[in-house]
Amino acid sequence: MRIIVKEIKLVFTGSMGAGKTTAISTISEIPVVNTDVRTTDKARLRKETTTVALDYGELTLDGGQKLKLYGTPGQQRFEYMWPIIIKGALGLIILVDDAADDPVADLAIYIKFFKSYLEDMPTVIGITRTDLKQGPGMPAYYDYLQNQDLQLPIFPVDPRQREHLIMIIQTLAAMVEVV
């Protein structure tokens, strides 16, 4: 007999450089397994390395179960992988870099892509790098969500800070209670 062990996972997605790898490193108990490579061509201007396949981290829960933490690659040419990663996830965290050129458009890409999951899967949006004060700030994202008629929790977060990620997971947990 084959025992099917269901995978327990949280998925971090979002635009390039939004902090997915950072977020997973912040809470993972193992060093993040990833395939970061040096960026080429025009992305080079923005950051040194980028994730090509996935980020993977882990957290062992009581009773030995493992929570898996996945980060999707930020570059859109890998978006064929997103549905595979998200299947069966406990929750989805969309990170958006506020300091990017057009962060509201970035958010829109992920909202559109994951639209069909939003109804059933607890999803929280995290706006990162707001401390750099280069972006439009929170009202712009609220306006976008309002125009899309989407009611989703949204926070400014710094993925380097554990408490910020705990806050996001607390919110995902609260969303599960709301059936």
Add this chain to the structure above:
Amino acid sequence: MDITHPHNIATHALEKTDKIFLVSMLDIAQKNLDVYWVLNEDSPHIIFVNVDVPEGKAYWLANHTKNNLIALAQYNFLKADFFLEKPIRVQKLIDLLKRISTEAPHLFLKTEMASKNNDVDIDLVLDYSESETEVFDPSLYLTGLLIKAVQSRTAQRFSLANSSSFLFILPEQDSCFTKNLDFSNLTDEQKMCYRSHIKDIQTEVVNANTIASITQKQGLKKYPIESFLWASTLYASRGRLLTGYSTKSVVQLKRWPDFSIFAHDPEHFRIAAFMLKKPIRLETIALKTGLSIEHINNFFNAAMINQLIDIKSNNENITHKQAQKESTKATEKQSLFKSVLKRLTGE
């Protein structure tokens, strides 16, 4: 009453008779209101829209998210937050305008910012009675002082007898100034300040320059006024609901509150999650979260004052049909999240 800074009303698609009605009723209503309202189509704070005619309805649909529209109709078929029944009656108009002043103080922020004025002599003496009531009256607390300051566009310093000044408000910048705050972790002392009764709060009119120099000297931080409308209401409510609402009220959050500017504890995420997804009774949230109804009421009041709440009609479809089917899956997920959080917080 400060008649130098009226609140402006405009109209859209009103029939002639309704407009005449409105003007004359407003005249009569005026002596019962402590804000001066005038018809001024040029720079309106609020707009009465006749949604019974196609033109008005189209206008409504295009603009209602700005939240400054009042639906005028025979029935509130659009479920508008602010609605006035036709034919217009004085008492209903008075109630409505009062409600708008307390529940939507922000409508009067933006346009008032434009004209500057430093010599407003405002009457800060509010009428209050000490009796502990069943309902929460925001005008008896810092919330009320903030709203008054906003309406009169007066920069002020708020202080308590036993401590130094704790808050400055500068309406022309939509801002308050105070020491650095961590909204996820306010100290007990800070909470005590924000829940103060107006009889304990000294207010002093100051000018913008004074605020600027004190801010610099003492290293104060700038915050949106909403932060303190929220904090004051959250802590001063002490379980009592705003007048007109009950634990049976069916409510829904218009959007996720920006907790980066609102005082909160983790329980507030749970309350917000319940209020966001679909219309729900306040008492049902208490039941489902296991939190006290007082906790829920405080949150509701704070969100209401900040215009984050839609009130739904009581017969709203709040049956949770799928609940049964999905509940096992949900319980499993809940316990998984519990162990994740336990692992992360080490509690």
